[in-house]
Amino acid sequence: xxxxxxxxxxxxxxxxxxxxxxxxxxxxxxxxxxxxxxxxxxxxxxxxxxxxxxxxxxxxxxxxxxxxxxxxxxxxxxxxxxxxxxxxxxxxxxxxxxxxxxxxxxxxxxxxxxxxxxxxxxxxxxxxxxxxxxxxxxxxxxxxxxxxxxxxxxxxxxxxxxxxxxxxxxxxxxxxxxxxxxxxxxxxx
Amino acid sequence: xxxxxxxxxxxxxxxxxxxxxxxxxxxxxxxxxxxxxxxxxxxxxxxxxxxxxxxxxxxxxxxxxxxxxxxxxxxxxxxxxxxxxxxxxxxxxxxxxxxxxxxxxxxxxxxxxxxxxxxxxxxxxxxxxxxxxxxxxxxxxxxxxxxxxxxxxxxxxxxxxxxxxxxxxxxxxxxxxxxxxxxxxxxxx
Numbered sequence: 001x002x003x004x005x006x007x008x009x010x011x012x013x014x015x016x017x018x019x020x021x022x023x024x025x026x027x028x029x030x031x032x033x034x035x036x037x038x039x040x041x042x043x044x045x046x047x048x049x050x051x052x053x054x055x056x057x058x059x060x061x062x063x064x065x066x067x068x069x070x071x072x073x074x075x076x077x078x079x080x081x082x083x084x085x086x087x088x089x090x091x092x093x094x095x096x097x098x099x100x101x102x103x104x105x106x107x108x109x110x111x112x113x114x115x116x117x118x119x120x121x122x123x124x125x126x127x128x129x130x131x132x133x134x135x136x137x138x139x140x141x142x143x144x145x146x147x148x149x150x151x152x153x154x155x156x157x158x159x160x161x162x163x164x165x166x167x168x169x170x171x172x173x174x175x176x177x178x179x180x181x182x183x184x185x186x187x188x189x
Numbered sequence: 190x191x192x193x194x195x196x197x198x199x200x201x202x203x204x205x206x207x208x209x210x211x212x213x214x215x216x217x218x219x220x221x222x223x224x225x226x227x228x229x230x231x232x233x234x235x236x237x238x239x240x241x242x243x244x245x246x247x248x249x250x251x252x253x254x255x256x257x258x259x260x261x262x263x264x265x266x267x268x269x270x271x272x273x274x275x276x277x278x279x280x281x282x283x284x285x286x287x288x289x290x291x292x293x294x295x296x297x298x299x300x301x302x303x304x305x306x307x308x309x310x311x312x313x314x315x316x317x318x319x320x321x322x323x324x325x326x327x328x329x330x331x332x333x334x335x336x337x338x339x340x341x342x343x344x345x346x347x348x349x350x351x352x353x354x355x356x357x358x359x360x361x362x363x364x365x366x367x368x369x370x371x372x373x374x375x376x377x378x
Binding site: 027124155158159 | 212213214216291296299302304309313316340341343344345346347349351352356357358362363364366367370371373374
């Protein structure tokens, strides 16, 4: 007999906030969030100070899965070039899923239009980890200008995710050659 | 004596919709739009069927200025490579303005999350003109795969605009070398 642990109200609210804001945007109402989570508004306000607080917590909670879904394992024996390309292979794979709507962190920052909002700041910090990974790998790969390479790869990451999210491009055969051209130009062989 | 033509209610509504949705997002209320335009709700509904209709018209109206602000003049005597790089120089210039929040058409598509929405379709068509420009110049410049080059340049365009819009990057010294690396890889000299 397996024991299934029922998700707590807090977990259900975090899940509802992550899912519904990803599908419908940050302007989703408190009522809809509580209804989807099966939690009363009173209970929600006992667990979170505000909808902004819930949104911020839900973005933070997805951070580990976001990073794990993109970055290669530490010290996997591959070259910096291969490790960087791994990220873009994941982007292409993820973009193929029907429920893909682009990078949730970019969407939140674009929708909130307030970079001082706690949720924007969480999004910014999580994406900064990706920039930092690119910079570190670029440096180890002998890039002429690791900062420039990291910025370029972030442009490709956000641009590709955004264009796939709005269904302007399916990314097939696109992101790997784009990243490769930039790595070639940077001298990362 | 100069004669100043007072903008019509329709023009003031289109201007308010363009400005307020760019600054605050597509969920701006009808009341706020009418107030900013100095037009009654009753008058608004005589001019536009709905807020969606007003939003769609305001995006359409900005299309010519968007294209003119990015693309070089037709037959300006420059090479395809220079003409493509012109677009990215404009992106870097525009991103330097304090009121820059990224590409309004990308933002609308990300915010609406419904690619069948009339406003999303207008945004899609306007961006498709930019893709078409890149494709045509890439072909004339002898690109190995003009479709791929056009898709890559759109990724850089949207990625750079988005990252500048959320203040993750100021684009200085970033977009031109990124586009150049892709043009080099494509064989567009």
